[in-house]
Amino acid sequence: MSADRERTFVMVKPDGVQRGLVGEIVGRLEARGLRLDGAKLLTIDRDLAEDHYAEHVDKPFFEDLVSFITSGPALAMVWSGQDATRQVRQMMGDTDPAVAAPGTIRGDFALDLGRNVIHGSDHEDPGANEREIDLFFDPDELVDYDRIDEPWVYE
Numbered sequence: 503m504s505a506d507r508e509r510t511f512v513m514v515k516p517d518g519v520q521r522g523l524v525g526e527i528v529g530r531l532e533a534r535g536l537r538l539d540g541a542k543l544l545t546i547d548r549d550l551a552e553d554h555y556a557e558h559v560d561k562p563f564f565e566d567l568v569s570f571i572t573s574g575p576a577l578a579m580v581w582s583g584q585d586a587t588r589q590v591r592q593m594m595g596d597t598d599p600a601v602a603a604p605g606t607i608r609g610d611f612a613l614d615l616g617r618n619v620i621h622g623s624d625h626e627d628p629g630a631n632e633r634e635i636d637l638f639f640d641p642d643e644l645v646d647y648d649r650i651d652e653p654w655v656y657e
């Protein structure tokens with residue numbers, strides 16, 4: 503494994519941090535076999551929030567979304583692995599926790615669209631992962647290493 507490695511941006515949103523779900527969410531991604539390449543706890547400012555959610559600027563919920571995401575510390579992370587972007591999205595579940603399947607992060611830990619605990623790059627928007635990683639991380643804040651279990655995770 504290495505040729506197929508893909509990086510994706512993941513964030514435990516302020517509700518997830520306040521509710522003590524950081525360990526649970528990181529634990530699920532780790533246990534799946536994904537590799538943690540970078541992490542920082544930060545309170546997102548308005549400029550960064552508006553850049554990050556630029557695609558939603560014209561939506562009626564944009565103001566609420568920006569005010570929520572800037573309301574407290576969030577854990578920004580980069581995870582990597584085979585097909586990582588899509589696999590993380592599957593683990594997150596539907597955007598609306600009310601219809602997210604049990605077993606997914608949103609389906610297990612959230613109930614409301616505006617408090618859905620986790621962000622992950624959109625796998626249907628090519629380049630979203632790289633764009634979001636660049637927004638939150640400098641290249642020297644990310645590491646490349648071998649997880650010792652990778653021969654047991656990948657054929």
Ligand code: DAT
Binds near residue numbers: 558567615618622
């Ligand atoms: P996702 O977070 O699954 O990528 P998205 O990119 O469509 O979903 O929307 C970003 C966030 O905006 C989402 O996590 C919650 C909020 N949101 C989306 N649609 C909404 C709506 N119809 N009403 C209120 N908030 C919404």
Ligand code: MG
Binds near residue numbers: 623624
């Ligand atoms: Mg999205």
